[in-house]
Amino acid sequence: MLVFTLAVAAAVGAVFAAAFLFRKSRHGADDRGPGSTTAGHAGSMLSSLFLLAFAIAIVVPWTTADSARQNTQAESQSIVDAYWAAAALPAPAGTQVQASLRDYVRFIVDNEWHVMAKGRLSEEGWARLDTLRAQVTGLHVSGTAAEAARSTLLDRIRDMSAARGQRAVDAKATPPKGLLALTVVGAVLTCAFPFLAGARPRGTALIPAAAMTAMLTIGVYVTFDISHVFSGALRVKPDAFTAAQQEFPRIPESR
Numbered sequence: 001m002l003v004f005t006l007a008v009a010a011a012v013g014a015v016f017a018a019a020f021l022f023r024k025s026r027h028g029a030d031d032r033g034p035g036s037t038t039a040g041h042a043g044s045m046l047s048s049l050f051l052l053a054f055a056i057a058i059v060v061p062w063t064t065a066d067s068a069r070q071n072t073q074a075e076s077q078s079i080v081d082a083y084w085a086a087a088a089l090p091a092p093a094g095t096q097v098q099a100s101l102r103d104y105v106r107f108i109v110d111n112e113w114h115v116m117a118k119g120r121l122s123e124e125g126w127a128r129l130d131t132l133r134a135q136v137t138g139l140h141v142s143g144t145a146a147e148a149a150r151s152t153l154l155d156r157i158r159d160m161s162a163a164r165g166q167r168a169v170d171a172k173a174t175p176p177k178g179l180l181a182l183t184v185v186g187a188v189l190t191c192a193f194p195f196l197a198g199a200r201p202r203g204t205a206l207i208p209a210a211a212m213t214a215m216l217t218i219g220v221y222v223t224f225d226i227s228h229v230f231s232g233a234l235r236v237k238p239d240a241f242t243a244a245q246q247e248f249p250r251i252p253e254s255r
Contacts, residue, residue, distance in 0.1 A: 050186030068170035075163030076240035082156035088149035094254025
């Protein structure tokens with residue numbers, strides 16, 4: 001942060017030093033007023049920099065949310081596949097594993113999803129998954145089909161764990177705070193720049209200025225609203241897991 005502050009101070013100082021030296025050397029001409037070359041150049045650059053920061057602040061959360069949504073689909077599919085594999089295990093072991101999978105998905109939808117909006121996953125969810133893994137690892141089955149089902153089930157649980165780990169990463173993902181701050185500062189300067197350059201809009205000229213300010217305010221609000229994957233307008237909903245719940249009844253139970 002200190003280096004950043006010093007860099008900004010050095011850049012601003014260089015501008016004033018250049019202006020002072022050129023004035024002393026009597027090169028160039030006075031450039032005053034809102035329609036001056038300096039004001040036009042500064043306004044164009046300021047708008048470009050704001051648009052760049054604004055675009056990144058929109059695109060990054062959008063792509064992150066899309067990736068997180070695909071990950072929930074992959075995780076729910078692993079759970080469904082595990083449920084199918086558990087159906088091939090002999091009862092009561094298979095029935096118990098299927099019940100644990102149903103409880104796990106119900107916990108994600110009803111409890112954990114609200115916690116994820118705060119940027120983390122529930123420790124209880126990890127404990128449930130570890131218990132399920134230990135439950136399957138400790139199973140003693142006989143027969144080629146049962147052993148293959150147990151091996152497949154363990155593979156699907158590993159997939160569930162990997163996808164859950166990615167969901168934990170997605171829950172923490174947010175754009176850099178500096179980017180959001182730059183977006184706010186850029187929006188404020190863009191709105192205030194005509195006045196800083198010396199313009200004094202009157203009458204109907206105030207209408208486009210007010211419209212620009214309103215649109216930029218909405219845009220900045222949107223960047224903050226969509227900055228988290230599991231909250232806001234672009235939030236990822238537990239649709240993949242509710243779909244898995246609806247699919248469970250179609251899968252035969254262990255016998």
